[in-house]
Amino acid sequence: MVLGVLIVACCVLFAVWRLVKPRSPSPTVDPEKLGADSSLSCITSAIWSWLKPRSVKSPTMYPGCLPLIGHGYQLIGDDKHLWKREKEFYDFCLQNNDLIEVRVGTHSMFINRWKIHRKLLNPAFNLNVLQSFVGEFNRQAKLLVSSLASEAGKGPFDIRPYLITNELKSAYRTAFGTKVENSETLTTYSHATEKILTLILERMQNIWLHLSFIYKMTKSSRESDKLAKIMKDITESVINNRKSQLKAAKQFDKVGDSATEDFVPLLDRMLDLADKQNAFTDDDIREHLDTIVGAAYDTTATAVTFILVVIGSHPDVQEKMYQELQKVLDDEERDINKHDLPKLVYMEAVIKETLRLYSPAPRFARTSNTDVKLKNYTLPANSTYIISVYGLHRHAMWGPDKDQFIPERWLDPARLPKNPNFFAAFSLGRRNCIGRLYGVMAIKTTLSYILRHFRVFSDIEKLETGCDVLLKPVAGHFISLESRV
Known part of the structure; x- marks a missing residue:
């Protein structure tokens, strides 16, 4: 609270300084009047936000709100602090007439450009296309198992770096079509992606950096721009090379058939749309590919890490998964194929149960274009809401065993909430995760190879999580492997 008051005082002092500081003359604007108006507006806004009466229809204010900055000062702290604060906020909501009602997800505002692009991209993520990626999933999973063999029988270790490398190669290959093994380019790309996310978190945690004119003067801003340029240069190089290759081979006509089982990376399909329908610019393609790769590999690697920790602590569940896998494969040592994956029902x-308890994306935002009427309150239109996936997945609608790991609940519809929106591991509504099916297929393939070669051991009681952009394990997530051979 003291820190928050100090921050508010700094904001007010800044406003006063803006009011009294000398300004250079302008031929079109009275600088003194402009400075006075903006500074007085800032001070007035701060005072009004503190004193104005709240509507009885408005939700209860979370304790600790300060003028102008609201609860922003509570963002300051490390990952564990933020995650603890978010869970406290969720508990507060439940104690105040259940504010977490799942309706906001159906009242999203849509940007025309996004809607057009999403419609164009959807065919690139249909089942037939994704099934063509299974061969690549197999290839990377076998490389992963080969790498993990050196850890078998040696005690606990951190598997997440192995998984990040595995999933990044898969995502890069299926998106760009470029084969990568120990590529320096891939390492540079992944480092830039992770570092940019870290800088975004640092900016979010320091509310004085929310002001763009301040942030642009910082070292973090310059570093972020440098990393963004690195990513842009790598992606543009791949795009230009691939365009040249396709044009030389005259393969655009083949790419257009989204039903083909031949492996066709996302980049090829987007270049085809750009060529035939003028649907995407090169910048559009680059931004979409960077987003898809960045969103795919880290979330998938994190999800698999949590799954392995959970099943390593539940040997009975792990054995059921292994027996199901052996039954589907007829005890044969062969690659997983597109027909096997849907049969892995228990897996x-x-x-799903692991994603319910440890969703890598623990929150998402939606902006409403209408008033959203809840049971006891009305959320005003044109407001942005943060939906707590963590809260939804532990809502009372899941029953008295909501905090327990019970995969069998997914095999009995009567044990699931009647409202399907209470499971939001892949977000909700039209703006849900376009790569949902991709992620599940990649996870199934990876788990299949690990379980066929190793028994997994861990202790879920030691697991500690922290939350920056994603929910991640920060302690107690090491596992041990024992060879099945």
């Missing part, structure tokens, strides 16, 4: 239940 999918384990995946």
Whole structure:
């Protein structure tokens, strides 16, 4: 609270300084009047936000709100602090007439450009296209198992770096079409992606950096721009090379058939749309590819980490998964194929239950274009809401065993909430995760190879999580492997 008051005082002092500081003359604007108006507006806004009466229809204010900055000062702290604060906020909401009602997700405002692009991209993520990626999933999973063999029988270790490398190669290959093994380019790309996310978090945690004119003067801003340029240069190089290759081979006509089972990366499909329909600019393609790769590999690697920790602590669940896998494969040592994945029903239940308890994306935002009427309150239109996935997944609608790991609940519809929106591991509504099916297929393939070669051991009681952009394990997540051979 003291820190928050100090921050407010700094904001007011800044406003006063803006009011009294000398300004250079302008031929079109009276600088003194402009400075006075903006500074008085700032001070007036701060005072009004503190004193104005709240509507009885408005939700209860979370304790600790300060003028102008609201609860922003509570963002200051490390990952564990932020995650603890978010869970406290969720508990507060439940104690105040259940504010977490799942309706906001159906009242999203849509940007025309986004809607057009999403419609164009959807065919690139249909089942037939994704099934063509199974061969690549197999290839990377076998490389992963080969790498993990050196850890078998040696005690606990951190598997997440192995998984990040595995999933990044898969995502990069299926998106760009470029084969990568120990590529320096891939390492540079992944480092830039992770570092940019870290800088975004640092800016979010320091509310004085929310002001763009201040942030642009910082070292973090300059570093972020430098990293963004690195990513841009790498992606543009791949795009230009691929365009040249396709044009030389005259393969655009083949790419257009989204039903083909031949492996066709997302980049090829987007270049085809750009060529035939003028649907995307090169910048559009670059931004979409960077987003898809960045969103895919880290979330998938994190999800698999949580799954392995969970099943390593539940040997009975792990054994059921292994027996199901052996039954589907007829005890044969062969690659997973597109027909095998849908048959792994129990494995999918384990995946969903783990994502319910440890969703890598623990929150998402929606902006309403209408008033949203809840049971006791009305959320005003044109407001942005943060939906707590963590809260939804532990809502009372899941029953008295909501905090327990029970994969069998997914095999019995009567044990699931009647409202399907209470499971939001892949977000909700039209702006849900376009790569949902991609992620599940990649996770199933990876788990299949790990379980066929190793038994997994861990202790879920030691697991500690922290939350920056994603919910991640920060302690107690090491696992041990024992070879099945």
